[in-house]
Amino acid sequence: MAFGKDVIDAYGTTFRRNLTKKGAWLVEMDEIVKAFGVVKTTQNRREIGDFDVYHTGFKRKVFYYPSFGVYKNILWFRTGDMEGVPQSYLDR
Numbered sequence: 001m002a003f004g005k006d007v008i009d010a011y012g013t014t015f016r017r018n019l020t021k022k023g024a025w026l027v028e029m030d031e032i033v034k035a036f037g038v039v040k041t042t043q044n045r046r047e048i049g050d051f052d053v054y055h056t057g058f059k060r061k062v063f064y065y066p067s068f069g070v071y072k073n074i075l076w077f078r079t080g081d082m083e084g085v086p087q088s089y090l091d092r
Contacts, residue, residue, distance in 0.1 A: 001028065007037035042067035056081040
């Protein structure tokens with residue numbers, strides 16, 4: 001799913017609160033976002049594999065997003081490796 005700056009401008013401070021990555025994803029997937037503007041479904045991302053792209057000792061899942069022509073590296077179920085204090089989401 002993708003939406004542009006017009007959607008973000010339209011919802012303004014409606015969703016301004018501290019959210020986890022999962023919480024932010026749930027807001028983005030909620031039908032209410034569509035009330036603020038055009039939301040488009042994109043092609044599915046493609047999983048490329050697991051790589052330690054930042055040399056932190058932790059592998060990230062690498063995905064390719066064909067709708068945008070970009071790659072995204074996701075620290076799966078973890079946070080904080082760039083700050084040197086990696087934590088699992090599952091430990092919270």
